[in-house]
Amino acid sequence: MCGRLVVANVGSQLIDVLRIDLANPDLPPPSYNVAPTSTAAIVLDSAKTDPPTRRLEPARWGLVPSWAKDPGIGAKAFNARSEELEEKPMFRQALIKRRAVVPASGYYEWKHTGETKTPHYIHPADGAPMLLAGLYEWWRDPAKANDAPDRWLLSFTILTRDAIGRLGSIHDRMPLFLDADFADAWLDTDAENVGDILDAAVDAAPDVARTLEDHVVSSAVGNVRNDSPALVEPVADAD
Numbered sequence: 001m002c003g004r005l006v007v008a009n010v011g012s013q014l015i016d017v018l019r020i021d022l023a024n025p026d027l028p029p030p031s032y033n034v035a036p037t038s039t040a041a042i043v044l045d046s047a048k049t050d051p052p053t054r055r056l057e058p059a060r061w062g063l064v065p066s067w068a069k070d071p072g073i074g075a076k077a078f079n080a081r082s083e084e085l086e087e088k089p090m091f092r093q094a095l096i097k098r099r100a101v102v103p104a105s106g107y108y109e110w111k112h113t114g115e116t117k118t119p120h121y122i123h124p125a126d127g128a129p130m131l132l133a134g135l136y137e138w139w140r141d142p143a144k145a146n147d148a149p150d151r152w153l154l155s156f157t158i159l160t161r162d163a164i165g166r167l168g169s170i171h172d173r174m175p176l177f178l179d180a181d182f183a184d185a186w187l188d189t190d191a192e193n194v195g196d197i198l199d200a201a202v203d204a205a206p207d208v209a210r211t212l213e214d215h216v217v218s219s220a221v222g223n224v225r226n227d228s229p230a231l232v233e234p235v236a237d238a239d
Contacts, residue, residue, distance in 0.1 A: 002079055002132070002158050002175045004108040004221065005034040005061075006121070006232060007041065010129040014056060014103055017129060017180050018043055023056040032231045034104075035224045036062045036078035042156050043101040044136055047189040054187070059100075063157035064139040065090050071139060071153055080135065080157045082176050082202050086195065091157070094135035096194050100156055101183050102132040106232070108221050109214075111170045119221050120170050121232045122214040130212075133159045133176040133186060133201050164206045170214065176201055177208035 008030050014020055020043065028039045042059045045052040062074030077090060085091045106123030107130070124130050136156040144151035163174035178186055182204060185197055215234040220226045 002107050002109070002160060002173075003036060005040060005102075006032050006105045006107065006123070007034055007103070008032060008105040008229070008232075010103045010105060011041070011056070013129050014043065018101065018103075018131075018183055019054060020056045021054045024058055027056065027058050031227055032229055033221055033224055033227045034061065037075055038224075040156075041103060042134060042136060042154075043103060043183075043187070044098070045187040045189050047097075052189050057154060059136060059154040059156045061158075062155060063090065063094070063135060063137055064153060064155040065094075065137050066139055068139060071141075071155070074155050077157050079160050079173075081173075082133075082159045082161045082198060085135075085159070085198065091135060094137055095198065097189060098136050099186050100134040100136040101178060101187060102134040102156060102158055103129045104132060106130055107175065108217070109167075109171045109174075119217050119219060120214045121217045121221075121234075122167065122170075122212055123232075125211060125213045131178040131180060131183060133178050135159070159201075161202050161205055164209055166214065167209050167212070174205070174209060177205045177212075179204060179208055 027041050034040050039058050045054050061078050063077040064071045064074040080091050085095045108119050110117045110119050134156045139153040141151050159176035160173045161176050167174045218235050221231045
C-alpha cells in the first residue's frame with residue numbers, strides 16, 4: 001500500500017519532465033507527511049480542450065466517485081489494487097477516462113517484524129520526482145449552490161501492485177511507479193486500449209522500483225501532525 005507521501009519540491013521540475021501546460025496557483029505547500037484526505041497535487045490531461053490541456057491541480061487524496069452521497073467514502077479509497085480496477089465500479093470508469101499522475105519526492109512504508117513496525121522512506125536515488133499512477137474523479141456537492149466556488153471536489157487514488165525485491169521485503173504492495181516516458185500514454189484521454197496500457201504500466205513498474213533507495217526514519221512520521229524535513233532523515237535501524 002501507499003499511505004504517506006512526501007511532496008517536498010516537485011512543482012518546477014514537473015513543468016519540464018511532464019510538460020505541464022497549466023499549473024493551478026492554489027497548489028498545496030511542500031509537505032513531508034501527506035496523509036489520506038489531505039490535499040496533494042496531481043497531473044491530468046483535460047479533454048475539454050483540443051488538444052487536451054495538461055494540468056497540475058490540487059486534489060484530495062482518497063477517491064470520491066461522482067455517485068457518492070458524501071466525500072467520506074474517499075477515506076478508504078486512497079489506494080486501488082491495479083489487478084482489481086476493471087472489476088470494481090468505484091474505479092472502472094476512472095480507469096477508462098480519468099487517469100492521473102501523482103508526483104512525489106518519495107513515500108513512507110512500514111516494515112512489520114513481529115509486533116514491531118519500522119518506517120522506511122523510499123525515494124528516487126537521484127532526487128528526481130517520483131511518478132505514481134493514479135485515477136481521479138470530480139464530485140459535485142449537492143449541498144452547495146451552483147455558483148459556489150467549492151461545489152466541485154477533485155479527488156484521487158494511487159494504484160498499487162505486488163512489491164518486488166527490496167521493496168517486497170518492506171511491504172507486500174508498492175505503488176504503480178511510472179517512467180516519465182510512459183506518462184503520456186497513461187494520461188492519454190483518447191486511448192482505447194486501456195487494459196493494455198494498464199498491463200504495460202504494471203509490467204514496467206519493477207524497472208523503476210529497482211532504482212529506488214530506502215532508509216529507516218523516525219517513528220515520528222506516524223503522527224500526521226508532524227511535518228518537517230527531519231522526518232526523512234535516516235535513523236539507526238533497530239533490527
